Amino acid sequence: MTASQEAVAAAIEARRERVNEAIESDLPIGDPKRLYEASRYIVDAGGKRLRPTVSLLVAEALCGVEPLSRDYRQFPTLADGGQAGSEADNARSGSREGPEIDLMTAAAGIEVIQSFTLIHDDIMDDDDLRRGVPAVHREYDLETAILAGDTLYAKGFEFMVESGAPPEHSVRALRTLAKTCTSICEGQAMDVAFESRENVSIAEYLRMIERKTAVLYAAAASVPAILVGADDATIGALYDYGLDMGRGFQIQDDLLDLTTPSEQLGKRRGSDLIEGKRTLITLHARERGIDVEELLAEDDLDEGGDMALEGALERLEAAGSIDYARRSARSFVRSSKANLEVVPDNEAQDLLGGIAEFLVERGY
Amino acid sequence: MTASQEAVAAAIEARRERVNEAIESDLPIGDPKRLYEASRYIVDAGGKRLRPTVSLLVAEALCGVEPLSRDYRQFPTLADGGQAGSEADNARSGSREGPEIDLMTAAAGIEVIQSFTLIHDDIMDDDDLRRGVPAVHREYDLETAILAGDTLYAKGFEFMVESGAPPEHSVRALRTLAKTCTSICEGQAMDVAFESRENVSIAEYLRMIERKTAVLYAAAASVPAILVGADDATIGALYDYGLDMGRGFQIQDDLLDLTTPSEQLGKRRGSDLIEGKRTLITLHARERGIDVEELLAEDDLDEGGDMALEGALERLEAAGSIDYARRSARSFVRSSKANLEVVPDNEAQDLLGGIAEFLVERGY
Numbered sequence: 001m002t003a004s005q006e007a008v009a010a011a012i013e014a015r016r017e018r019v020n021e022a023i024e025s026d027l028p029i030g031d032p033k034r035l036y037e038a039s040r041y042i043v044d045a046g047g048k049r050l051r052p053t054v055s056l057l058v059a060e061a062l063c064g065v066e067p068l069s070r071d072y073r074q075f076p077t078l079a080d081g082g083q084a085g086s087e088a089d090n091a092r093s094g095s096r097e098g099p100e101i102d103l104m105t106a107a108a109g110i111e112v113i114q115s116f117t118l119i120h121d122d123i124m125d126d127d128d129l130r131r132g133v134p135a136v137h138r139e140y141d142l143e144t145a146i147l148a149g150d151t152l153y154a155k156g157f158e159f160m161v162e163s164g165a166p167p168e169h170s171v172r173a174l175r176t177l178a179k180t181c182t183s184i185c186e187g188q189a190m191d192v193a194f195e196s197r198e199n200v201s202i203a204e205y206l207r208m209i210e211r212k213t214a215v216l217y218a219a220a221a222s223v224p225a226i227l228v229g230a231d232d233a234t235i236g237a238l239y240d241y242g243l244d245m246g247r248g249f250q251i252q253d254d255l256l257d258l259t260t261p262s263e264q265l266g267k268r269r270g271s272d273l274i275e276g277k278r279t280l281i282t283l284h285a286r287e288r289g290i291d292v293e294e295l296l297a298e299d300d301l302d303e304g305g306d307m308a309l310e311g312a313l314e315r316l317e318a319a320g321s322i323d324y325a326r327r328s329a330r331s332f333v334r335s336s337k338a339n340l341e342v343v344p345d346n347e348a349q350d351l352l353g354g355i356a357e358f359l360v361e362r363g364y
Numbered sequence: 365m366t367a368s369q370e371a372v373a374a375a376i377e378a379r380r381e382r383v384n385e386a387i388e389s390d391l392p393i394g395d396p397k398r399l400y401e402a403s404r405y406i407v408d409a410g411g412k413r414l415r416p417t418v419s420l421l422v423a424e425a426l427c428g429v430e431p432l433s434r435d436y437r438q439f440p441t442l443a444d445g446g447q448a449g450s451e452a453d454n455a456r457s458g459s460r461e462g463p464e465i466d467l468m469t470a471a472a473g474i475e476v477i478q479s480f481t482l483i484h485d486d487i488m489d490d491d492d493l494r495r496g497v498p499a500v501h502r503e504y505d506l507e508t509a510i511l512a513g514d515t516l517y518a519k520g521f522e523f524m525v526e527s528g529a530p531p532e533h534s535v536r537a538l539r540t541l542a543k544t545c546t547s548i549c550e551g552q553a554m555d556v557a558f559e560s561r562e563n564v565s566i567a568e569y570l571r572m573i574e575r576k577t578a579v580l581y582a583a584a585a586s587v588p589a590i591l592v593g594a595d596d597a598t599i600g601a602l603y604d605y606g607l608d609m610g611r612g613f614q615i616q617d618d619l620l621d622l623t624t625p626s627e628q629l630g631k632r633r634g635s636d637l638i639e640g641k642r643t644l645i646t647l648h649a650r651e652r653g654i655d656v657e658e659l660l661a662e663d664d665l666d667e668g669g670d671m672a673l674e675g676a677l678e679r680l681e682a683a684g685s686i687d688y689a690r691r692s693a694r695s696f697v698r699s700s701k702a703n704l705e706v707v708p709d710n711e712a713q714d715l716l717g718g719i720a721e722f723l724v725e726r727g728y
Binding site: 030031032034035120123124142143144146147149150151153154155157158161162166167168170171174175177178179181182184185186188189190192193 | 542
């Protein structure tokens with residue numbers, strides 16, 4: 001059963017607060033102060049903490065823990081063999097859980113890595129705004145933004161290393177995190193390269209978003225499974241759950257970039273179109289013979305602003321490109337959710353299904 | 365006994381070749397090709413591989429292995445308890461070594477992290493040359509240089525995670541690496557901030573180079589000790605050996621920046637002075653009443669080049685600042701070598717002492 005979108009929104013909000021508390025306590029303003037303030041700048045500016053929320057829910061689902069009932073700093077793990085009973089079952093049979101872990105530090109580590117990528121991506125894309133505030137290289141400067149990203153990069157690994165999970169699980173989680181970071185760099189490099197390439201295929205676009213965006217959702221979903229001691233099949237299925245969810249998320253992000261007012265988006269509406277980013281929408285439109293480069297000129301935006309964007313949007317809608325992207329995002333979410341069969345059927349599992357849907361239904 | 369500088373040079377050269385082979389095989393040109401080519405660009409342009417050489421020698425010394433006699437990919441570890449006998453002793457008594465590890469991947473991981481910092485530092489310092497070739501942001505572009513650094517950053521952790529050491533040792537090594545990276549960012553932030561600060565004390569400078577430079581030598585020396593299963597006292601002493609060696613190395617680097625011809629240096633001679641970097645030399649000179657900002661004007665360099673630098677150098681020599689820095693570097697090396705008492709007295713240990721001396725005696 002998939003949780004209602006109201007229940008999902010409440011689940012995200014509750015975990016967002018916990019994640020923010022963890023970051024507040026574990027990523028204090030150290031020395032040099034300016035470096036740490038810059039590192040915290042975008043983290044503190046907002047964000048729904050979707051990836052760590054997925055991490056926390058995965059562990060709750062796998063360990064059969066009632067959502068929000070346990071301290072994430074002392075979270076149970078699975079007994080040897082990777083099978084979860086209900087907590088009541090375990091109490092009755094006297095069966096032992098594994099050692100408790102600091103699940104929160106791992107979840108926050110994923111968010112911190114995400115924040116590093118935002119800071120460096122904004123430099124590369126020369127974006128001015130993020131989460132409604134100036135990008136770090138605008139609020140501070142280029143040097144500080146590079147270093148703030150590099151600092152969060154290290155902190156992500158520092159956080160992940162401190163989960164207190166059995167060492168063989170920790171090493172595996174750290175391997176996943178390191179490979180994920182490599183993949184994100186590859187994806188971002190593809191994204192940048194696509195801007196100056198004439199022909200990009202939809203298959204290439206999908207490979208790009210897999211690396212740039214989806215692998216971090218895959219890590220967010222599989223790392224907690226690794227840390228609590230789930231079996232390989234479960235870890236693999238959760239990885240795939242995250243991967244398809246992340247693909248759907250990125251396509252929805254591309255849609256929102258076109259359709260959401262700048263104030264709500266926290267960055268300039270239509271920036272993908274202005275920067276010449278390839279998206280599923282524009283690739284589809286191009287296949288339908290639309291001259292995407294001509295859809296929106298920089299001049300239009302200086303004068304007309306949203307009017308010009310509305311015109312571009314109408315043409316993309318008429319070509320069926322908006323609908324195509326929406327259907328594609330929803331299809332990825334269906335395929336994502338199918339992987340949840342390996343997870344015990346409980347409230348947290350319902351929420352995991354609901355979050356996958358939320359990612360492609362959200363308005364911002 | 366400290367090895368002769370000829371023996372040290374040969375030891376570095378032999379290990380440099382092995383490290384280069386490892387990087388060639390483990391950091392192939394992947395996809396996207398341009399990203400990986402940019403990532404390899406500075407790595408392939410040269411470098412003495414001093415840090416991984418230290419790593420390899422530490423393990424050889426601790427495990428009582430004759431230098432270069434073992435495959436670094438299948439390197440012995442210490443039996444439980446962290447005591448090394450000679451190989452002959454072990455064979456006689458039939459005592460078991462621990463499991464073999466891939467020491468080379470850990471050593472190469474340290475070098476790859478070092479390379480990431482070079483690429484990002486060159487962006488921040490707006491340096492044009494590195495190792496005799498254009499800096500990555502000059503040869504490629506800013507975006508590619510940021511991403512190439514980020515890619516090597518991830519690869520450093522990927523390499524470190526694959527040593528095959530017992531998981532509890534791997535986790536500890538990864539913790540050291542992550543904390544080291546955080547510290548390097550803090551040090552680089554201090555270095556950048558010092559450029560625009562009026563008064564920087566020698567104590568502040570020493571804290572800066574500890575973080576920016578010395579901690580990576582400390583990691584290079586302590587991580588192999590962790591991985592082969594040395595005891596805490598040994599790991600701690602080797603960390604301190606690396607830390608003081610790294611301090612001496614950075615001070616010598618500052619000296620070489622002033623005294624070595626650009627061709628040999630692989631970057632513009634005097635760039636620290638031009639960029640207003642604080643060094644032990646200029647901080648000492650300032651204490652002696654020299655107006656360091658006036659020592660070298662950009663105009664002088666455009667016209668006179670090395671002549672202007674020679675003039676600045678003469679004034680720094682007359683003030684005793686060059687001699688002060690040299691004595692300071694040598695003092696750190698003495699203190700570094702004192703830590704080697706914890707290491708078995710063998711050929712590799714002699715070389716470790718010799719390398720510490722090499723770092724402050726080298727001409728480039």
